[in-house]
Amino acid sequence: MPIAKTKQNKERRQKLLESAVILFIEKGYFNTSIRDIIVLSEIGTGTFYNYFIDKEDVLKALLEEFADKIISSIKDYYQQETDIYVRFVETKRVTMEVFTQNEALSEIYSRVAGASTPIDQCLQQFEDRLIEFYTRNIEYGIKFGVFRNIPASPIAHSILAIEKFLLYKWVVLKAITKEEMIEMVVSFHETLANGLLNTR
Amino acid sequence: MPIAKTKQNKERRQKLLESAVILFIEKGYFNTSIRDIIVLSEIGTGTFYNYFIDKEDVLKALLEEFADKIISSIKDYYQQETDIYVRFVETKRVTMEVFTQNEALSEIYSRVAGASTPIDQCLQQFEDRLIEFYTRNIEYGIKFGVFRNIPASPIAHSILAIEKFLLYKWVVLKAITKEEMIEMVVSFHETLANGLLNTR
């Protein structure tokens, strides 16, 4: 059982998390042992258990940190920009930029989906927050007559889905470049916007 | 090293694969050991290695089997239906039905993405085949003036992305029902089709 968070040395905790990221990328999450993390962190074997319950607990901490980073970036952007149509396209650019600027965490995020129930719950929370953002944005557009009156939720889902899928294709499969990824997300949104816009 | 495939007992091989599916669902892929598969299959320990190289080899066999099933269902459907617009919407229904009729394999497919490089290569092959189908279908639509002249590939990607994402949401997270999943895929396609159709 870990000791109280206030008793934990913050730098030591960060060192553990950083080492974990390096190893998760290098060897993959499942091929990384707690021992590996301990060795790279240059801490005592038992010390690990003062900070985390197990390996999964480390992953959860990393994902929560990442989710906070993305959500706060979007929130910042939302305070700068209020135009509904500009928001619709540019929010995605903001999100994809956070992903590309945190390549290692993006790769871990892309790889661990479906790995275990607690991890899934953590991911689902994060994704649901994003979908909610997107849905609200589209509903604003409908309310003010910019978009046609269509079900917003499937569209919001599709937006997250393609972001996630193309991120996976870039960061895991290396099948497309960073630029191709962003270009495809934008191109898709332009076509989609054509289906959304109230032009009649 | 496994023995020649012609020398393998087909029923025994199938029994091994079926046991693996049961365990992968029950305990998850990573928490299932080769020992578990051997015990449930009621075969000798060494016999396993006459059939598969390792656990990953079992997974690859399962995924290939599943990919074949989906691709052949779509191919069958393509021989029945030639109308471009009907194809565009209904192909997805065919695909989603194969997924729902093979829930266990769908769950495994949803869960193992990103797990390891060889598995990813296997998945990528399968997904690329699907994307190629979708792209060709959209390009037909453009060629014959049914769809506007837009880049087909990002659309094809988005279609697979939302299918995969909603499948994950149904079969892994249990956050939506089977019916909601299909309804959302269809609803999304209707909006998307509005952006695609050449109505001017």
Add this chain to the structure above:
DNA sequence: AATAATAGTGAACGAACGTACACTCGGAGG
């Protein structure tokens, strides 16, 4: 019926795993 070939078997092995626990030691409190 005897022999050869080979698939099937499972005890055994070494490596790697998570983590418990007895121990060290710096620094705060008296």
Add this chain to the structure above:
DNA sequence: CCTCCGAGTGTACGTTCGTTCACTATTATT
């Protein structure tokens, strides 16, 4: 200056893992 708390340490243990290989059972060949 002494005491003592608790974070840090790392050896050592029991478990489980994947894999091997000498052996047995079964089938095919002559």
